[in-house]
Every structure is written in structure tokens, then in C-alpha cells.
Amino acid sequence: MSSDPCDGCGEAVPVAGGVGDFWTFDAETTGGITLExxxxxxxxxxxxxxxxxxxxxxxxxxxxxxxxx
Numbered sequence: 001m002s003s004d005p006c007d008g009c010g011e012a013v014p015v016a017g018g019v020g021d022f023w024t025f026d027a028e029t030t031g032g033i034t035l036e037x038x039x040x041x042x043x044x045x046x047x048x049x050x051x052x053x054x055x056x057x058x059x060x061x062x063x064x065x066x067x068x069x
Contacts, residue, residue: 007047009067014029015031033047
């Protein structure tokens with residue numbers, strides 16, 4: 001299994017699938033998701049950071065940047 005850094009907190013997040021899991025048959029799941037925001041930017045976020053995003057308005061790249069503070 002590989003990992004990618006979360007764009008919010010910077011922590012390594014497991015990413016399931018791909019050739020790395022082919023031989024090991026690991027059953028671990030992905031710990032995040034890639035979001036494409038309305039401003040055209042894409043961000044990979046862990047589920048904890050995803051929960052911290054505002055849910056009362058459209059999320060922007062500034063909101064993602066604020067997660068690291």
C-alpha cells in the first residue's frame with residue numbers, strides 16, 4: 001500500500017489499490033479522498049480534515065490551507 005500526504009494536515013494517508021497491493025492482498029482501505037473544488041483546484045484530504053471543512057458554504061482552496069493552522 002502506498003501513501004500520499006494530506007493537503008490539510010500533511011500527515012501520510014494510506015491509499016489502497018494499485019500494483020503495491022497486488023502481491024500482498026492487503027485489505028486496508030484508503031484514508032482520504034481527492035476533492036475537486038468549485039474554484040478548479042484539487043486537494044487530497046484525510047477523512048479527519050474533510051470533517052473540519054465548512055459545510056454551510058462552498059469550500060475554497062483557502063479553507064483547505066486554513067486546515068494546517
